[in-house]
Structure formats: C-alpha cells, structure tokens
Amino acid sequence: DTAVSQTPKYLVTQMGNDKSIKCEQNLGHDTMYWYKQDSKKFLKIMFSYNNKELIINETVPNRFSPKSPDKAHLNLHINSLELGDSAVYFCASSRYEGIRQETQYFGPGTRLLVL
Amino acid sequence: EDKVVQSPLSLVVHEGDTVTLNCSYEVTNFRSLLWYKQEKKAPTFLFMLTSSGIEKKSGRLSSILDKKELFSILNITATQTGDSAVYLCAGRSQGNLIFGKGTKLSVKP
Numbered sequence: 001d002t003a004v005s006q007t008p009k010y011l012v013t014q015m016g017n018d019k020s021i022k023c024e025q026n027l028g029h030d031t032m033y034w035y036k037q038d039s040k041k042f043l044k045i046m047f048s049y050n051n052k053e054l055i056i057n058e059t060v061p062n063r064f065s066p067k068s069p070d071k072a073h074l075n076l077h078i079n080s081l082e083l084g085d086s087a088v089y090f091c092a093s094s095r096y097e098g099i100r101q102e103t104q105y106f107g108p109g110t111r112l113l114v115l
Numbered sequence: 116e117d118k119v120v121q122s123p124l125s126l127v128v129h130e131g132d133t134v135t136l137n138c139s140y141e142v143t144n145f146r147s148l149l150w151y152k153q154e155k156k157a158p159t160f161l162f163m164l165t166s167s168g169i170e171k172k173s174g175r176l177s178s179i180l181d182k183k184e185l186f187s188i189l190n191i192t193a194t195q196t197g198d199s200a201v202y203l204c205a206g207r208s209q210g211n212l213i214f215g216k217g218t219k220l221s222v223k224p
Binding site for chain 1: 149151158159160203205213214
C-alpha cells in the first residue's frame with residue numbers, strides 16, 4: 001500500500017487557471033507538508049499542517065492555499081497560475097514532532113507545467 | 116537565516132570507489148539531520164541523525180553527525196551504478212525542514 005499518495009502525477013495547464021493537487025497519507029501521521037522543487041532540484045517547504053492547523057508558511061504567495069479536510073489529507077489549491085509555478089510539488093507526512101523527532105515520508109510528486 | 120550547505124554539488128566516480136558527501140548546517144533550534152536519496156522521483160529516506168558521534172549504517176551507506184562543528188557526512192563504499200542519484204541533506208527544527216541543494220552523484224561502470 002502506498003503510504004503517501006498524490007494526484008495527479010502530471011498537470012499541464014494554462015496561465016491564469018486555478019488548479020488543485022491532492023495528497024493522502026495512510027500512515028496515521030498528524031503532520032503533513034507541501035514542498036516545491038524547482039528546476040534546479042532545490043526543495044523548499046511551502047506549508048505544514050498539524051491537526052488541521054497551519055503551523056508554518058514559508059512566505060508563499062497567497063495564490064497558494066492548503067486545505068485539509070481531515071488528518072489524512074492535505075490538498076494544495078493554486079489560483080491564477082503563473083509560469084513560475086512550474087515545478088514538481090511533493091507532499092510529505094510525519095508524526096507530530098513535539099519533543100520527539102520524526103522523519104518525513106514523501107509522496108511521488110506532482111509535476112506541474114504552466115504554459 | 117537557517118541554511119544547509121552541501122558539497123560537492125556534483126561528483127563523478129567509478130564503480131567500486133568510496134565517496135564522502137558533506138553537509139554543514141545552521142539551523143535554529145536544531146533537532147536532527149536527515150539524509151535522502153532522490154533519483155527520478157520523490158526523495159527516499161536514508162538516515163536521521165540526532166546524536167553526535169554515533170554512526171548509522173545501512174549496507175554500504177553510513178552517516179555520522181558532529182553537532183559541535185555543525186556538519187554531517189554520508190559515506191558510500193563500493194559504489195554501484197544504482198547509487199547514482201541526488202543526495203539531499205536536511206536540517207530539522209521544530210515543524211520545519213531545511214534542505215540543502217543536494218549532491219549529484221554519478222557512478223560510472
């Protein structure tokens with residue numbers, strides 16, 4: 001069984017459109033994340049959610065909004081897509097850290113291409 | 116500002132060689148350091164290091180953390196072509212993970 005899954009795997013769309021990427025984890029983890037990997041393969045964290053609360057937001061434009069309907073899902077909505085949004089987006093999950101230190105498990109990624 | 120710096124950025128070796136990948140970090144409220152291997156897909160977890168001086172091993176891979184000098188190394192012995200990948204180092208603070216830019220390793224037959 002896939003631990004962290006994302007859909008779609010590929011997404012090609014026009015500038016100005018609104019799109020969503022879905023993420024689901026079946027690990028029972030409390031915290032989920034979204035990362036953006038740019039053309040230079042550099043991973044940058046965008047959001048993390050713990051128990052439906054946004055706990056970090058790394059100065060991402062407000063066109064990007066995470067939505068968490070429940071603990072197992074964290075979807076990424078992107079409004080008014082721009083060319084610079086083209087990248088691979090990774091979802092990840094981990095147990096809530098607190099005083100413990102937990103690793104993150106990544107989904108397979110969604111390759112977004114904005115034309 | 117938190118940062119993680121990896122070196123070298125790229126490395127080409129031949130099968131059977133031993134390689135050492137470096138990672139230095141400056142992370143506020145540092146908790147742990149993680150190593151990932153990324154091929155053409157999502158990063159896969161290799162090691163999580165929390166204590167200084169304790170080597171973690173997994174087959175031909177090993178890693179160690181020096182919290183005093185703020186760095187970690189990843190060693191791969193007897194490299195194989197399947198080891199070709201980008202190796203990512205990430206420093207973890209509470210609720211945050213700061214990635215380095217990665218070291219691209221190419222292992223030639």
